[in-house]
Amino acid sequence: MRLRGSNKWRFLGSQILVFVWSASAAFADAAPPFSPTNIFAPASTPAKAIFGLSLFVLAVTGVIFLVVFSLLLYSVVKFRKRKSDDGREPPQVYGSNQVELAWTIIPILIVVALFMATARVIASVQKAARPDNAIEVVAIGHQFWWEYRYPALGVVTANELHVPVSNDDHPAPTFIKLLSADTDHSFWVPRLAGKTDLIPNHPNSMWIDPHEPGIYLGQCAQYCGTQHAKMLLRVYVQQRAEFDGWIQQQRQPATVSNAVSQGQRIFETTACINCHTVAGTVANGHFGPDLTHLMSRDTIAAGAAMNTPENLQQWITNPDAIKPGSLMPAMQLSDQDLNALTAYLETLR
Amino acid sequence: MSTESIAWPSTPVESRSFVDRLHEWIATVDHKRLGILYMIYALVFLMIAGIEATVIRIQLIRPHNDFVSPQVFNRLFTMHGTTMIFFVIMPFLFGFANYLMPLMIGARDMAFPRLNAFSFWMTAFGGLLLYFSVVGANGLYGAGNAPDVGWFAYAPLTSRTFSIGHSTDFWTLALLVSGVGSIGTAVNIIATVLCLRCPGMTLAKMPLFAWLNLVMAGLVILCVSPLTAAQMMLVIDRYLGGHFFDTQAGGSAVIWMHFFWVFGHPEVYVLVLPAFAFASEIIPVFSRKPIFGYPVMVGATVAIGFISMSVWAHHMFTVGMSSAANNFFVISTMAIAVPTGIKIFNWLATMWGGKIEFKTPMLFCIAFLFQFLVAGLTGIMQGAAPFDWHLGNSYFVVAHFHYVIVGGILFCFFGAFYYWFPKMSGKMYSETLGKLHFWLFLIGFHLTFDFMHIPGLLGMPRRIYTYEPGRGWDTWNLIVTIGVFFQAAGILVFLGNLIWSYFRGKVAGNDPWDAWTLEWSTNSPPPVYNFASIPEVKSRRPLWDLKHPDDPDWEYE
Numbered sequence: 001m002r003l004r005g006s007n008k009w010r011f012l013g014s015q016i017l018v019f020v021w022s023a024s025a026a027f028a029d030a031a032p033p034f035s036p037t038n039i040f041a042p043a044s045t046p047a048k049a050i051f052g053l054s055l056f057v058l059a060v061t062g063v064i065f066l067v068v069f070s071l072l073l074y075s076v077v078k079f080r081k082r083k084s085d086d087g088r089e090p091p092q093v094y095g096s097n098q099v100e101l102a103w104t105i106i107p108i109l110i111v112v113a114l115f116m117a118t119a120r121v122i123a124s125v126q127k128a129a130r131p132d133n134a135i136e137v138v139a140i141g142h143q144f145w146w147e148y149r150y151p152a153l154g155v156v157t158a159n160e161l162h163v164p165v166s167n168d169d170h171p172a173p174t175f176i177k178l179l180s181a182d183t184d185h186s187f188w189v190p191r192l193a194g195k196t197d198l199i200p201n202h203p204n205s206m207w208i209d210p211h212e213p214g215i216y217l218g219q220c221a222q223y224c225g226t227q228h229a230k231m232l233l234r235v236y237v238q239q240r241a242e243f244d245g246w247i248q249q250q251r252q253p254a255t256v257s258n259a260v261s262q263g264q265r266i267f268e269t270t271a272c273i274n275c276h277t278v279a280g281t282v283a284n285g286h287f288g289p290d291l292t293h294l295m296s297r298d299t300i301a302a303g304a305a306m307n308t309p310e311n312l313q314q315w316i317t318n319p320d321a322i323k324p325g326s327l328m329p330a331m332q333l334s335d336q337d338l339n340a341l342t343a344y345l346e347t348l349r
Numbered sequence: 350m351s352t353e354s355i356a357w358p359s360t361p362v363e364s365r366s367f368v369d370r371l372h373e374w375i376a377t378v379d380h381k382r383l384g385i386l387y388m389i390y391a392l393v394f395l396m397i398a399g400i401e402a403t404v405i406r407i408q409l410i411r412p413h414n415d416f417v418s419p420q421v422f423n424r425l426f427t428m429h430g431t432t433m434i435f436f437v438i439m440p441f442l443f444g445f446a447n448y449l450m451p452l453m454i455g456a457r458d459m460a461f462p463r464l465n466a467f468s469f470w471m472t473a474f475g476g477l478l479l480y481f482s483v484v485g486a487n488g489l490y491g492a493g494n495a496p497d498v499g500w501f502a503y504a505p506l507t508s509r510t511f512s513i514g515h516s517t518d519f520w521t522l523a524l525l526v527s528g529v530g531s532i533g534t535a536v537n538i539i540a541t542v543l544c545l546r547c548p549g550m551t552l553a554k555m556p557l558f559a560w561l562n563l564v565m566a567g568l569v570i571l572c573v574s575p576l577t578a579a580q581m582m583l584v585i586d587r588y589l590g591g592h593f594f595d596t597q598a599g600g601s602a603v604i605w606m607h608f609f610w611v612f613g614h615p616e617v618y619v620l621v622l623p624a625f626a627f628a629s630e631i632i633p634v635f636s637r638k639p640i641f642g643y644p645v646m647v648g649a650t651v652a653i654g655f656i657s658m659s660v661w662a663h664h665m666f667t668v669g670m671s672s673a674a675n676n677f678f679v680i681s682t683m684a685i686a687v688p689t690g691i692k693i694f695n696w697l698a699t700m701w702g703g704k705i706e707f708k709t710p711m712l713f714c715i716a717f718l719f720q721f722l723v724a725g726l727t728g729i730m731q732g733a734a735p736f737d738w739h740l741g742n743s744y745f746v747v748a749h750f751h752y753v754i755v756g757g758i759l760f761c762f763f764g765a766f767y768y769w770f771p772k773m774s775g776k777m778y779s780e781t782l783g784k785l786h787f788w789l790f791l792i793g794f795h796l797t798f799d800f801m802h803i804p805g806l807l808g809m810p811r812r813i814y815t816y817e818p819g820r821g822w823d824t825w826n827l828i829v830t831i832g833v834f835f836q837a838a839g840i841l842v843f844l845g846n847l848i849w850s851y852f853r854g855k856v857a858g859n860d861p862w863d864a865w866t867l868e869w870s871t872n873s874p875p876p877v878y879n880f881a882s883i884p885e886v887k888s889r890r891p892l893w894d895l896k897h898p899d900d901p902d903w904e905y906e
Contacts, residue, residue, distance in 0.1 A: 090636075108687055196738070200505060222742060324420075
């Protein structure tokens with residue numbers, strides 16, 4: 001397991017990279033500039049490794065750009081045909097083997113350096129050892145939402161992934177197995193890691209070890225159908241005690257009081273249960289998100305709307321108003337039934 | 350050899366009825382007419398796909414915009430991509446290759462004129478099939494309409510489970526049919542270059558244009574074949590109960606990706622090599638110097654051809670390949686930067702010490718050099734696989750490949766249009782309108798595609814019909830959309846220039862650029878059989894030898 005900074009001094013052994021990595025550490029400690037999904041504000045080891053490499057590549061390509069662009073600009077200005085031109089052809093030069101050799105060898109050397117730096121980061125991310133205390137999550141992509149399962153912890157949830165903070169003193173990385181229930185998707189939370197695709201019949205994996213608590217955003221990055229755009233990702237990074245508390249709470253079955261049994265009856269006698277599960281009841285559908293602890297989530301519809309009673313009612317009666325083309329059908333309910341159903345959903349804490 | 354003896358004596362043209370003239374064009378097997386048909390066809394589709402792009406950009410001008418629905422948006426980007434690649438750039442490059450190749454190598458026509466006509470009409474039919482889907486694809490009520498699976502149509506989105514109706518079938522058939530046309534033309538180009546060169550023109554004395562198109566044609570045969578195979582497998586999956594890409598029955602979505610990108614990446618070089626070909630003709634003439642390092646340019650071209658066949662999976666760095674596979678595709682992808690870099694340096698060296706004339710074709714080529722440099726460097730960034738884990742499928746990659754295809758390829762095509770327009774029409778284009786087109790398009794291009802990199806770096810994925818506010822993407826998307834209108838204005842000026850100059854332009858004469866290759870030795874426009882007598886050449890610049898008998902090229906080559 002490589003944690004932040006532990007191998008920075010060996011990285012290529014190059015002075016440039018030492019500088020680059022120090023810069024990256026300074027950069028990453030600041031609040032995310034410009035955007036909550038900025039790839040240059042890494043907050044997890046894989047994202048930081050990529051960030052270090054990207055600065056190196058940007059530096060090399062930046063120098064190449066400056067050199068070649070200067071040459072282009074110089075020749076366009078210097079060798080333009082002037083007003084005072086005598087009309088004679090310039091000296092006809094056919095080539096030079098020495099010059100050709102120079103601009104073949106130098107790029108080859110640059111390519112070798114870039115390749116070695118890249119191979120190093122590929123290995124550090126793809127071949128990272130998995131410690132025994134790693135959190136194991138199975139992420140399953142659906143059209144157009146995310147299912148998260150914690151097999152060792154007995155938790156199933158949707159759209160909002162909770163993981164513990166990981167740091168040098170208490171490393172607790174999260175390893176995510178990526179599956180798809182239908183089409184291709186891609187898991188991309190830029191501040192935590194590069195993207196990895198979720199492909200049916202082709203299990204993938206990735207890992208993150210966020211260093212600071214907070215909410216990290218992202219979204220599906222592989223076109224997966226009509227509502228690819230609103231298949232948003234939210235990762236809640238919590239302190240360990242808080243995360244353990246969340247797990248405890250998610251493991252409970254649904255608690256239902258008699259006062260809202262009317263709503264529960266509607267839920268269990270309509271099409272809702274074909275797709276949704278509420279643990280401990282007859283509802284055990286698997287096409288849609290698990291609703292056992294719906295009210296513990298901040299958002300609905302894979303992050304497309306905040307989880308408020310008004311949005312819930314709109315989502316139930318007219319999902320297209322929030323997310324046109326989503327696979328949630330519009331439920332034809334009377335106002336009375338809708339209110340009872342919403343009241344029931346609001347008890348699912 | 351003198352100019353007069355090569356040119357065809359001009360004969361008065363009898364006026365014929367419109368139907369007769371139409372019949373002549375439709376039934377033609379003449380490489381020049383087929384070339385022009387290809388170009389007109391490509392221009393029409395350029396308009397259509399350009400309008401699609403404009404609608405896409407209007408939708409993305411601000412977050413949560415609802416100018417079009419997600420369903421329409423998904424069709425638009427699918428049709429925009431498919432059209433631009435298969436029915437704009439491909440016909441453009443085949444059109445130019447058709448028109449110019451026999452003229453540049455001193456031949457009377459392509460090797461197989463009837464195959465040539467067949468290939469054009471197959472390509473044309475393919476484009477019509479694609480757009481017929483808009484009215485013909487409704488398999489189920491309300492389903493169908495235009496394809497909406499993305500231009501690389503990843504499985505299993507194309508399976509009958511997720512693509513109801515016939516829109517995907519029209520997409521598949523359009524590419525199958527036009528692929529037949531592409532392979533036919535590629536065979537024709539190879540046969541023409543290898544068999545029909547005029548006396549004295551050895552392979553080492555061909556214009557670079559011929560070399561680049563020869564390698565392009567070879568790549569077409571190698572890369573379009575797997576695409577055709579994949580399309581057939583998809584049809585088998587959809588209609589004959591096959592399971593190649595059916596992930597629910599043990600098929601593989603990843604194998605489609607391999608098939609598609611084994612086509613898709615060499616295809617990028619199929620598109621860009623003809624652009625290199627134009628730059629390699631235009632830059633020397635307007636710098637008044639021969640191309641620098643001709644043998645190295647040929648070697649670099651062949652190297653690009655070979656290496657381009659081994660880089661495809663750099664489109665797949667995020668699909669979970671082993672680190673060994675990732676490393677292989679990193680090194681092969683970066684390796685291709687070496688011969689490409691050599692080309693840029695040789696073009697620069699060609700300009701170095703010359704007397705550069707900033708005519709419109711040269712302006713487009715200089716902008717091409719700058720933009721292709723940037724596109725190459727952003728390509729290297731994405732070649733570094735871990736960096737690509739962020740950049741892949743983000744707006745950064747969209748900006749990158751538009752930098753290649755618009756900033757590199759389309760700029761060269763515009764340069765080529767202006768450079769050879771006098772030869773094809775016999776009329777000179779308007780230099781004022783040409784420069785206006787250049788500056789409008791340059792400003793629009795940079796507003797759109799420079800700023801498009803930034804939302805990608807800030808986490809914006811491609812192919813989303815809308816986006817959330819508060820991600821730092823709003824301003825950049827606004828600027829990107831504004832640039833589109835400059836580009837559109839530039840294109841309108843371009844079309845206006847072509848039409849106005851065709852009817853009102855000054856007579857161009859046989860050789861308006863004081864150029865050196867054989868097409869400038871015959872009439873403008875060239876007669877049906879190109880040359881009154883087949884020319885003989887002794888060097889790569891036969892017209893230089895003719896114009897400078899005291900200092901001919903063949904003494905140095």
